[in-house]
Amino acid sequence: MGASYHQFCPVAKAMELLDERWTLLIVRELVAGSCRFNDLRRGLPRMSPTLLSKRLQQLASAGVVERRPADGEVQYRLTPAGRELRPIVEAVGAWGVRWVGELGDADLDPKLLLWDMHRNIDHAAVPSGRTVVALSFPDVPAPHPRSWWLVIADGEADVCDEDPGHEVTVSLTAELRALVEVWRGDRTWAEVLRTGRLRVHGPEAVRRALPGWFTLSLFASVPRPPAAVPA
Incomplete structure (x- = not known):
């Protein structure tokens, strides 16, 4: 102690x-x-x-x-x-x-984000068989990995920073901050999609279903305080 x-x-x-x-x-x-x-x-x-x-x-x-x-x-x-x-x-x-909502660039960690995502999957909503979600973060500085894969099958999920060699079901290309904001509940999927900070590639039905595969962070539903009103 x-x-x-x-x-x-x-x-x-x-x-x-x-x-x-x-x-x-x-x-x-x-x-x-x-x-x-x-x-x-x-x-x-x-x-x-x-x-x-x-x-x-x-x-x-x-x-x-x-x-x-x-x-x-x-x-x-x-x-x-x-x-x-x-x-x-x-x-x-x-x-x-x-x-304490302010996030610095050093707070944005794709490894931690993917680890939290993998344990907050609604397996009942994911298609049967093996589902592979490929994620790319072009803005992540080298030498950190920019490409990640979530492999979901049989009620379990794994995180890979090397290509597992399976057929990809759906791909995401995102600013790391944008996906972190979605995960924390600061922004919605629809908001970041509209701005182009997040792009989803795959069959239309899969693209529409993707947000429902994740239950988001434990804290995403926490009500935010009302915006301060200028005096």
């Missing part, structure tokens, strides 16, 4: 654990369903594996996370104490959407 605030206040005691850098984001990933170390890394692509291991150990020592052997590997699961953090994570996220 971090340095003590030396206060008896329960907020202070909780924050001795939770305000360590990355800690609450690890809890966010566990709440979202990640349980394997590599999956946690994909949801936290800019966190070092060493620091992730350290934070998981701290959470386990605090009784928030437990390690379980499963299928020949270690999985990380929230304990009852950890599961009580779900509404806190959701409340912090909702507050962030409402009051």
Whole structure:
């Protein structure tokens, strides 16, 4: 745990654990369903594996996370104490959407976007068989990958930054910021399509159905505050 605030206040005691850098984001990933170390890394692509291991150990020592052997590997699961953090994570996220809306270019990460998209798919809405969504972000600076693929089949989805070699069902070409704004609920699919910041290529029926394949971010439905009225 971090340095003590030396206060008896329960907020202070909780924050001795939770305000360590990355800690609450690890809890966010566990709440979202990640349980394997590599999956946690994909949801936290800019966190070092060493620091992730350290934070998981701290959470386990605090009784928030437990390690379980499963299928020949270690999985990380929230304990009852950890599961009580779900509404806190959701409340912090909702507050962030409402009051900290500004996104810098450094906040835009295609790897994190695709990882979040892959776990928010309405599999009942996706065509049967294998469905491949190819995404291209021409504005992403090198050396970061500009091309990504979502492979959806049998109720599961995988994210690839190399061509998996399957026939593509539908293709998207987008400004990264535009698709992030759609995913966060800041813009609608229709809005960014009209502006040309997002283009969809494929059969018309598939293009029309595509938005319904995704349930969007957990925070996309958070009501935004009314625009400030000039004095």
